[in-house]
Every structure is written in structure tokens, then in C-alpha cells.
Amino acid sequence: MDAATCSRVLPQINLSHSDRRLSAGRSGSASCRSSEGLKISKQLTVSCSVASDKGNDMFGLSHYSKKNPAGEVLCPAGVCTYGGTAVESHSHAEEEKVGVLLLNLGGPETLNDVQPFLFNLFADPDIIRLPRLFRFLQQPLAKLISVLRAPKSKEGYAAIGGGSPLRKITDEQANELKKTLESKDLPVNVYVGMRYWYPFTEEAVQQIKKDRITRLVVLPLYPQFSISTTGSSVSVLQDIFRKDAYLSRMPVSIINSWYQREGYLKSMADLISKELESFSEPAEVMIFFSAHGVPLSYVEDAGDPYKDQMEECIFLIMKELKSRGINNEHTLAYQSRVGPVQWLKPYTDEVLVELGQKGVKSLLAVPVSFVSEHIETLEEIDMEYRELALESGIENWGRVPALGCTPSFITDLADAVIEALPLATAMSTPQTTSEVVDHDPLRYVIKIFFGSFLAFVLFFSPKMIMAFRNHLI
């Protein structure tokens, strides 16, 4: 187990752990924009908790925010600020130093990174959601699944050049965003914090603290909110912030989702219409939106707004295309399922086969849940799904590139930051009752005892093992 994996195993992440990871000599801090802090002379208005309520109501998603175990306002759509007491900026006399923190998933940079990266991913309780009783099994299970999954994942990463391009692309987006904000008279430091690989979110936050940032906008690079992506990254951030006196007082504004922004929708429509032109008969092309899936239980049991937001996003992109006279047929399907449970349907591979059988001859694949090229665009869509589509009778295949550093898109992100900045309030939250209860040793022993018994029955039943073998190897 390397230093990264080891530090991930620690149940409570705090800044001293990330210190250790930084000193392990990896290049994590390189991505943090730590240039000399830039200053804003104008005094910013500080918002109050009304902003978060508005965010929830606006999208009708307050059911999920109520489920936040810490009892905090975590609105899944729009800009979210913290419901606690609005804290004014650190000092009226001091000048603001604004930071923007881009949150992303992270990806293995070499084939040797693949298994520890997968371990970090499966050790995330927002990715494998075990009942409370089984939580202590999270890390052994993550180890088991990451080892089982690694050979298939390595094949995929080998096929796209031996590692994920995510870090490079996210760094480029950070640079472009910084330049664009500067051109709009907002000097900022832009930081990159990854959830499962370098530079980890903890490292970025460490740098934010060192740079004495006084106001922060958090921008997850996922257009739609899911518990498994933005939700997970924001939880990590909350954990770090609530344990640190300086950070817990810092005004923060989190942009939980931004799929409904006009600039994003127009940028997507631009890419789609441009790509349609490469077909001999553009009007005959089926526009095939392929989104990363999530297990069905996220939506049905946990109230994940991801599916609703995805469907609304597709509706809005198609509306924009229609306003430009593009009236092609379209469909939405979900890709990249992992493990033995049911995921959001319809599945991309099954729909491609059906469309081929129905006589669709031209198809344009549009990755829609992520804004960078990554393994699931470069390998899964460009190689696996393309081959499947051609075998199924589709003759003309195209794929829309991810937004990456498309200027109109970066400009829209910059506008989103500018709009979110005045809404920032302190993130400070007290420790929750459930966290306190977890420290009761008797309850802990009882949980371990019954949990082990149930886990043995469940995980080592032949059905379960077959399910993992079928899907994971």
C-alpha cells in the first residue's frame, strides 16, 4: 500500500494527514495555483441563509437537502451557501483574497496507480453506500473490489495511453478560468482538488489556507448534482473545514450544479451542431446522449436529483438546438455501470443494439455528465460503444468532444463564479449527534458483532460472488 492509499484508509481526514501526503514527494501541490495572492479592493456584500433556501425551492429539490446527516443545508441544485450564521468577511479593513476551488474526480496517471485509485473510489461511502451496520466493512470491501476490478480498468487506461488525462485537462481549465476572471476584473487564485487521486482536495485546501484566501467559491466540475460526485466531494470539504478554525469562518459559496446555465447549454448546442455537420445527412442523425449512470437506489431511496437534473439538462439542450432549427431525434441512456446492483436505465449498450435493429443508420454520441475527456469517453464510447454500434447496423458514427477549455464554456464558468461570490457565508457546523453516538464503545462492539455475521452471510453467498465476478472482472 503506498502513501496515498495509506492516508486514504484513515477514517478521519484532517490537515495533518494531508501534510504527510504532501511531504511524500508526490506532485500534488503543483496543481494548486499558489501564485501571489491577488487582491480585490471593493468590499463584497455578504449574503444570509436565505440564499440557500432559495436555491432549494427554485429547483424543487429540498427533499434531498433534508437528508443531509449533518443537518446542514446542502442544496443539490444551483448555488448553495451555508445556513448557519452569516459571518462577515474576516476583516472589513483587510482586502479580500478570492479563491476558486475546482472539484473533480481525479484519475490514475499510470497503470500502477489504477488499483490504489480504485481503492480510494470504492472506499468512499458515497460510492458504495453500505447500511450503517456494515460501514466498518467499507475498506476491506474496497480492497477486494479494487483488486477484482483493477485488471479490467488497467486494460481501459492502457488503451488510452496508460493513464487518465483528467489532471492535465482540469489544470488547463483552471488556468483558462483564472485568465477569464482576471479579464473580467476579478483577480483570483484557482485551485484544483480531486476526490480520488492527486492533487487531493485536502492538498488544495492546505494551499488555500497557506495563501490566506479570505473568500472562496467552490465549483465542482460536474454539471448535474449526484450524491456520488458533487455530494461526495463537498462532504470531504465540509469535514476539513469544520475541523479548522480559520477555514470554518471563511465565507464559502458552493455551486452545486450548473447544467441549466445558458452559457453551458449554448456551448453544448454549438458542439453538437458543429459535429452534425460532419454527417452527409445531418437531419437524419440520432443525437444519442450518454450519461454516466448511478445505481437506481441513489435516485429511488436516497433522493439523488441526478436523474431529474439529467433529463432536464437534455430537454434544455434540445430546446436550444430547436431554437436553431435543429429538430433531430434524440435519446438518453446511461453508461459505465459497475457491480451487481441495478443502475439507471436504459443502459447505453442495450439502446445502441436496439437502435441498430430498428434501422437507425447515423448516430452522434454526446457525453453529457462530465466536461473533460476521460476513460469513459476515450475508451468506453470511442472504442467499445462504437464497435457495438457498428456491429448492430449503425453505419455512420460520430462523437461530440467534451467541453474541455471551449472559450464560451469557460466564460460561463467565470460568470457562475462572479454570481456566486457575493453569496458566500461561513461553512462552520457543529459535530452531529450521530458522530458522537458512534464513539460509544458498547454500541461499536455490538455493531461489529452483528455486522460481521450479516456480512459473512451476504458477501460470501455464491450469488453475491457470481454477481461481482460477472460485472467486475
Ligand SMILES: C=CC1=C(C)c2cc3[nH]c(cc4nc(cc5[nH]c(cc1n2)c(C)c5CCC(=O)O)C(CCC(=O)O)=C4C)c(C)c3C=C
Ligand atoms: C457524473 C459523472 C460520474 C458519476 C455520476 C459517477 C458515478 C460512479 N462511478 C463509479 C465507478 C467508477 N467510476 C470510474 C471512473 C470515472 N467516473 C467518472 C464520473 C462519474 N462517476 C469519471 C469522469 C471517471 C473517469 C476518471 C478517469 O480516470 O478518466 C471508475 C474507474 C474506471 C473504471 O474502472 O471503469 C469506476 C470504477 C460508481 C460506482 C459510481 C456511482 C456510484
Ligand SMILES: [Fe+2]
Ligand atoms: Fe464513475
